[in-house]
Amino acid sequence: MAGYLEQYGAGEELHARRIKIIKRTLISLLTLAVVGGILLFVFHNYREEQRVRQFYSFLGAKDYKSAYALFGCTDTTPCRYYGFDQFMRDWGPNSGHDDVSNVRIARSRSCGSGVLLTVDYGRQQQEKLWVERKDMSIGFPPVQGCPAGM
Secondary structure (H helix, E strand, O other), rough: HHHHHHHHHHHHHHHHHHEEEEEEEEHHHHHHHHHHHHHHHHHHHHHHHHHHHHHHHHHHOHHHHHHHOOOOOOOOOOOOOOOHHHHHHHHOOOOOOOOOOOEEEEEEEEEEOOEEEEEOHHHHHHEEEEEEEOOEEEEOOOOOOHHHOO
């Protein structure tokens, strides 16, 4: 009987070690899921936001041709319904969008095939812009808000 009592509890150490490994693995996976979710939430529309920041930096540098190109329009392939003259009326020096020093992206929202961005000018003026995900072209939103079901 002495042999049996000497072996009693020998497997407990191995069992405790396995439990410890399982706990650490579960905690690590849970932490990765939470951090990954936060990163996805923060950076989901990052490329589109950078595109709009680039657009406003071109406007600030008065490089209107490059800003117009971000709309997907160039001299060789102008936009059919949004010519450069209309672009200058909307975004040029006399448009009210000439001071881009206080511009910040107030909100970005994924919506169907693109991202709806609300840009704040800091003086009770906001502009909504649309960035199409497939070609990263900037434009005006197709509707006022994000359509239901998107």
